[in-house]
Amino acid sequence: MSTAVDPRLLEILVCPLCKGALVYRKEAGELICKADRLAYPIKDGIPVMLEDDARKLDPAEEVAG
Ligand SMILES: [Zn+2]
Numbered sequence: 391m392s393t394a395v396d397p398r399l400l401e402i403l404v405c406p407l408c409k410g411a412l413v414y415r416k417e418a419g420e421l422i423c424k425a426d427r428l429a430y431p432i433k434d435g436i437p438v439m440l441e442d443d444a445r446k447l448d449p450a451e452e453v454a455g
């Protein structure tokens with residue numbers, strides 16, 4: 391898959407707000423911050439680490455991992 395995110399990139403990425411670890415949701419193409427309950431989109435394999443572009447997680451949405 392050409393849209394796969396570089397695993398080395400995932401290892402160094404942190405949430406820009408809380409500097410916490412992120413959960414990579416491959417199927418959704420998102421990076422999740424559990425602390426802030428935000429989902430950062432991944433566009434063309436490039437994570438978009440902007441709060442303005444992040445999706446707020448639904449209160450019922452559980453984040454595994
Ligand atoms: Zn965060």
